[in-house]
Amino acid sequence: MTQSLDLAGIGIGPFNLSLAALLDPQTEVSARFFDRRADFAWHPGMMLPNATLQTSWLKDLVAAADPTSRYSFLAYLVATKRLYRFISAEFDAILRREFADYMGWVAGQLESLRFEQTVSAVDFGPDGLFHLTVNDTTVTARNLSLATGPVPATPAWAEGALGPNCVHSSRFLLDAPKVAGRRVIVVGGGQSGAEIVLDLLNRSDAAAPAAVTWISRRPTFAPIDEAPFTNEYFMPGYLEAFLAQPPQRKERILASQKLASDGISHATLRALYQRLYEITYLDRRRDFAALLPYRDAIALDGGSGAYRLTLRNGFDGGIETIDGAVLILATGYRIALPACLDPLRPRLSLDDDRRFVMGRDYCVTWDGPDDRRIFAQNVGRQTLGIADPQLSLMAWRSARIVNALMGRTVYAVDGDVSLLRWETAGDAGRDLKLAI
Template structure:
């Protein structure tokens, strides 16, 4: 996708972006908000903040440019949320950084309308994100955050960062927003495999040469990523590619539950209800609601079945094996240099060894624990399981006497529910954060986002 050339979006009158404080061996500046990480959530925060009068926000991103799930950017991959779940529209439909404005700027608005498919491709969504980032002077790439300290005397956080050219920077702010995203997770059962025999779905398209060189590839895990990789492998298999195995511990290759009344449980209304519940109830609901976020789209399941049917019709391609209800308990390299997975069939308890050339771990992501927070780690309060205690406004509870605030984005599933990583909640969360920071209703939040009433009715005498 080509990078659009455009003028930066103008700031409303207010404090200048990055007021110099003097030369103390590093470039020093003062801001209202420093946001760390530039994925869709903090980019959306910058977009909404760009039209808030008097608010000085800067976003720091270590990488030199914005990329989004490049390792899973299949040519026909579609978003699972529609275009309204962009950076801004669900709280500010007239915002100049909406997806519709992007389409208009790219002269694709009319053809997108005629297309009558309101789910953009992943490639188009990434291009939209890059278009928005190019219009925001508050977003700074190649800026690595190294440490954050709390200055009690001045009542602000000091963010120590390094620019890509090695220039040290010091930024002061009363508010931090952490949007550093999640990291690919490889479970302990697979950790003993060498890199030559193991890859995570996040790196799948970067490792195509290894996939093509393998005689047999095994996918472990049955979420959307695992299903998309399996579909790609089945296509390769039809063209003479490797044998394919797909193993998962879930009780079936289960679909995402995207029925409309169930989707009401991904709304801001349900998020507020979820946050009000006791910790043990929230943890139970998170386990029970796995099909909201760990299932597979019905389109992908149908594609897989069609590929399997074609294989049955055409005969000849290498072996294909699909098994659910299988737990991988350990892994090692056998005498022949292949990956040997020690497995247990959950229904029968029977154990067996599965041998393969390459394992693709479709085992999800986990929240990162940022090293740069170590100097203030003791100030961030945690729950009984060591997770940050997060308020309804997405700020972390801090030790008494700390007047600054630390907000989190996509690190609060335990406190706000399984919808918190969803793109369609991003604009509402960012509006909530900006309202809390400014102390006013910078953006009007939805007051009725679901028809369902989630709590018990009021008590009657």
């Protein structure tokens, strides 16, 4: 067993990578981050060639906390000798591939990262330390940073169907279901569903499916709301107002914000519409693509490669069935407690839905000593708001975790004030300090 760490990070997605990058200059902190992957990768199953970032590249791993960091996107552009051409290319939104490459470039420089290391168990010992089983060794640490990401969500009717002909979108490129010459059904009207449908419609003759059907529960294929005032939801000042609200009100507010995070980007919608126009009027292949909004998939019959999906149409109340050989479930993700926390579970405070109860500074509430903290990222949209699973506040949140860990203001990120007045004037909530 080696010397115990100040912080052990579980998972190296963007969120713990951001934390690792901001901790890197803090040489008095011993931190190590573990990931089971062989190398850094960002949603490789959905890294479609033309997919773009739904966030400004300025919201990179570090800049919002430390614009002088050597791990900024700007630093990456300079180091990889492309700054002038990047400016000249005038991307409305940068390619996701490039942002993943940037994050991989940062990961390649951080000595605190360890890949091919699976954390299979975490317990708290009588020595007052967390004990992590990492591959075959034990690592001890005073604090944890959990960022293992959400897990794919599959609808109840699809349970048991996953296989070579039925894949979740998160594995679309990894499992690469055989679509050539076959009827493909894509379920889910968000960005992932849209990107997959666009990819299928764009495939050339030999690789093209026989037909593509796209189903969305929403009344239409709805755009993401990226308007300036909506973007206020993704700023620290708004978060402070949101946090002061009681749970039921938070739920209602979140429901009203759905399209601010889950809608389809305008560029993807336009590309899809133009492709559909081309297929319909120029190629005259009216049977090739069918877009079915306002449909709730309610039952799946048939076996692998010969599916029959039953849909309820919210527009006119009708019931219909469609047949397909391949089913792609672009049905989103859900938060789940990682199995490695099982030994600690009796000591964690969980709510009625078995979610973490969050305390100050992104710490999970548990019955251990106050100076032994479990920081957790991307686990609490219900309590921490719409920005929690997004990149927008990533660097800001990492900075707050660094400050909490080190017990002083290393990064001065507090004091953001919203341009809008969210709370009722005189409401006590206005005076609350950030409660997380």
